[in-house]
Every structure is written in C-alpha cells, then in structure tokens.
Amino acid sequence: MTRNISRRSILKGTAALAGAAGTLPMLPFAAQAADEIIVGGLHDLSGFIDFAGIPMNQIMLMAIEEINASGGLLGKKVKGVVYDPQTNMSLYSQYATQLALKDKAAVVMGGITSASRETIRPILHRYKTLYFYNTLYEGGVCDRNEISLGTTPAQTVEKLVPYTMGLWGKKVYTIAADYNYGQITAAWVKRYVEQNGGEVVSTDFFPLDVTNFGPTISKIQSAKPDMVMSALVGSGHLGFYNQWAAAGMKNEIPIASTTFGAGGAEIEIIQPEVANGIISCYGYYPTVDTPENKAWVQAVKKRYPEKTPLLTELSAFTWEGMMIWADAVRTAGSLDRVKIIEAMETGKTYTMPSGKVSIDPLTHHAIRDVYIADLQDKQFIIKKKFSQVQPADTQLVCNLKKNPDANKHYEISLE
C-alpha cells in the first residue's frame, strides 16, 4: 500500500518536472538574448535537386550580406545558419527542429519539393518559427506561420493556356508527371482550356521513372492536337523532349510547359535545337526588363563572378523573401513573430527584381507579376507581362483572417 502511494507521487513529480523542462526552451527571452539574429537556410545542397538548392542558398547568403552592409536589423547583425538536408526528409525534419530549438532562428528559408515543405512546415508551425517557402508549387498551403512566395497554377497556368491557345489553336494534349503536382496542374490546364473554348483531347500521366515516350509520341501524332502542354518533372522525363525532336515533331506541334526551365537545369541538359520555342510562364526570368532587375542581376554577377548562380523563380524569390522579411522586422521594430507577420499582412507593395510584390493577407501567398517567355538559345525572351496576379487557387480554400490557426495543405480539387 505505502509502496503504491509513493510510486504514484514519484510519477506525479516526474511528470511536473518533464512539463517544466518542456516549456523552458520556448521562453521568449531565450531568442532575444543573443546579439545576432539567426536566419536558417534549408536548401538541398546535395542530391538530385542541388542544381536548384545551391543557387537558392548562394542568393540567401548574398541577401544577408546586403542587409548587414546596410546596418543590420534592430542594431544587430544577421547571421545565416545553413544546413544541407541532402534531399532527405528525415534530415529536413531534424534540421528544422534544430533551427527552431537549438539555433533559435528568427526565420527559416527553404524547402524545395512539396515533400520537404510538408515535412518542415508543421515543425516550424509547432515551434512558432516564421517560415518562408520560396518555390513555385501546386498551391493550397494554409498556414499563418508560412509565407509562400512562389507562383501557383492559378497564377501561371491561367495565363499560359489562353496565350498559347491564341497562338496555336484550341486542341490541347496534356502530358504530366504522375504525382500531386502533375495531377493538380493537369486539372487546372483542363479547366482553363475549357474556359477558353478549347478542348483537352487527352491527358497522359507518367511515373517519375518513365524514360521512354515512344507510345505517347505516336498517340499525340494520331490525336493531332494544336499544341502539347507539358507538366513533366525530373530528369527521367527530360527524355521526352529529345525523343520528340528525334521523331521529327519539333516543328510540327509546338510545346508549352509549366515546368521546363523552372529550375534552370533543363535549359542546360537539353540542347537548344531541341528546346527552342518552348513557351513557359513564371514569376521571374533573368530577362525581366526593369532597372531593379538589371541592377540585381549585376549585383549577383559581381558577388559571384565564378559559379554564378542560376537566376530563376527559385533563387530570385529567395532574395525577395529575405528582403520582405527584413522590411517587416524594421516595420515591426522587434523580432516578435506575430508583429512581423502583421507587418507583412498590411498588403504593402514591395518593388522587387521580378516586379511589384505584395503578400495576400488571406492566404500568405504572393500577389505578383507573371511573365510569358519564349525560349531561344538558352535565353528566355519575354513576350507578355501580367500585373498583380492573385493566387486564386489557394484563395478558394484558405482564409487566414477567418481561421488564423489553420495548419494544413489543402489538395485543391477541381472535380
């Protein structure tokens, strides 16, 4: 009997201790005691998508140097803490936890694939560490702790479909990667094609390890579409473009793509005689013709005269993420996460290399300019600009004013 009672009281005591220990690392003074502000960087610096991660990291470090050169933030220096998650999801979760709890980062930039984002987003949400995701993706994240600067299908596909249909015709054949990005993008393509009075004659999905596109090329030839819309992803799928040209289709049926050139590697691996003429639509191209962008491109070349990072949506928006965050910290006058978020939610318009950018307070996605470009000899020739395009897809499912505690990635269904 006495033994029982004593064991119970010991249990209670231990539980209380554990509870106290659990709250300790989250006390607010811990983060502000340091004389440096920590910015965490989580980009794949090795692995199959390092061609995207390395430039993003270079640009993030450049932005930190620029912020420090102009006097830092709140009288403190900004310091980048960079980890390489190696395209490995367990390392992503480990480093995100480390950045939040051990390094006490004020903000974390990073995540490239949607899988990596959905690994670290809930962790950073739980530990109340502000998070910037700077990659184009399929849309649908609803989380007040995250700012998503990349374009979503409603911003790019909505413009690309009518533009290319106007050029080439109304019969569209869609080929897409068989996972959630490809499936969701193909559904948006179908919706916009039909809204513009056209027809999707067929949609084919390909697992990421498919390398032979012969049957599909024959099927496209027999369907005789006016254009092909490609949402293919990854190195296996790059074979499509070579096989398409090898079958003599290059000058027969034109291709528009929601992915080609997004990460920058495609235009290196695929020869210009194969890739010329592919039309795409993104939120940034290095050829954007504004004084801000020209100055920025020069600054990047000056900072990295060798190993100059590829300038794409991914790297350009990482710089924008840093600058928007720094501006919000100055406006808030503190490192308080909620005050920083509120500063960004005012809808302030930032003039950036990619054009005018503001944060939609309802979804925390960027309202931004998007561009349509024609690829010629590894150069994107901008054909058209659309100003202040809304993230209309995420706006369908997410309202952070009504539901500020949301912590979810919605799969936007168009069925």
Next chain:
Amino acid sequence: MDFSLVVAIELLREVAGLILIATGLAVIFGMMRVINIAHGEFMMLGGYTVVLTTKLGVNIWVAILILAPLAVGLFGIIVERLIIRHLYGRIIDSLLATWGLSLFLIGFVTVVFGNTVEGVSTPFSGLAIGQYTVAIYTLFLIFAAMAFIASVYLTLRYTKAGLIARATMQNPDMVECLGVNSKIVYMATFGIGAAFAGLAGGLLAPISGVVPGMGALLIGKAFITVVTGGAAVVAGTLSAAGILGTISQAVTFASGPVFGDATLLFVALILLRLLPQGITGRIFTRSV
C-alpha cells in the same frame, strides 16, 4: 495500317530497350553469379563518356560505339581487380559492395561533373509512316539490340574464348587443370559485361537526359529482365525481354504508362511464381 506498324515498331523498341540495359547485367550475373548493383551507374558512366567527349569535339558515333564501351569496360576491369575478385561465391557481400560502389559513383560524378551537363541531341531525324513519324534512332536502337544478342551468342557458341568462358562457369577447377587461368577469364567476363553496360548507356544518352541518377531509372527493369530470364544469357535475356517488353508496351498503348509499368511487374511476378529459376530454368535449358 500505319498505326499497327508504328505500334509494332514501338513494341520492338521496348524489347530492344530491355535487351540493351539487361545484356551487361546478364553476362555478369548469368556467368559469374555476381549481382552487380552498380550496373545502372556503369550505364551512367557510358552516358557521361558520350556527353563529355562529344563536347570536346569527338564524333558522336565514335563516342557511342567505341569510347563508351572502352572506357566503362576498362573501369569494370579495375573494379573486378580491386573489389569483385575478393567476393566470388559470396552473393550477399558482392551485392553490398557493388551497392556501395553505386552510391560512390553517383556522388563522385555529381562532385566532379555536377548535376547538370549539356546533353547531346539525337542523331538522324524522323521517318514518316503515313500520318506518323518515328525516330530513325529508334530503328537504330532495335538494330543495336539485335547486334548485342548476336554478338554474345556467336562468341559463346563458336569461339574458343566463348568455350573457355562457358567451361569456366561450369567447372572452374577442371578448367584450371587444363591450363587456363580462370582469374583472367573472370576478369575479362566482368570487363565485357561492363563494356555492354557502357555501350547501352552511350546508346541511350541521346534520347534521355544524362544525369548522375539516371542509373536508378534503368536498373530496376534490367534486374527484372535478368531474373525473369534465368541463367542462360542469350535465351534468357531474349525471352524475358520479349515477353515483358511486348506486354508492358502493349498495355502502355492501350491504357497509359502507369498501367504499362504495373503490368511489367505483374507479369514478372507470375512468371517467377511459375518458373522460380527463370524462364531458362525450365524451358530452353540447354541453350546459352
């Protein structure tokens, strides 16, 4: 009519693709009982050889048909001397060692050449068949696969080297007694298997992107073909590639690539359930 011709060409092309990626593996596995997990990376090295040498101005045919198999074949001999020869008869150990080699090669190539190298474009243009066009390169690949099979068959069947190789695989001690150094036979066999892998990688380079991870996309199908085929190098590869390639590609035409890939795996599953030693374990047992 045109369409059935195009379908027939594509079916042959898939069979040819399986033969190309599986022959090198079949030579090494079928004759030496070594599971070479790095086979995919051997093909990747072949692809890189083509991409890098054509960039230096080498003629693309020289790069594909001579340099790729030569470079990877020599590399295979080095690998056999340094790693594989210590592991004969230890299937699991050789599997782990070549897996390590595979990871090392991916990392090494990524560090040295980067994830992005400029590709090569496909030689030849399209050939019109009615309202369709097929790549002439596709026909070339089918021809190359036939040449693969023919060369292995003729070598094993009609040359002295082939006789010695077959004898060594059956009874190495007896061959040693007859004055043949079996170490050299193993080394040469591994080198030839690697050369086939390099040639396959070189042949596929113009129609796929060349990246360090490309081996991983090819190795699965190569293994399934070899295991389904069984012990005989020529008859096994030919029959397994014929059955799996035709059925999966026909399903791909009918219902798309997702079902095509699934069918390939399903058919291999059934074949292995009925013929656990592979097709040539029960049928064509006397073939090479």
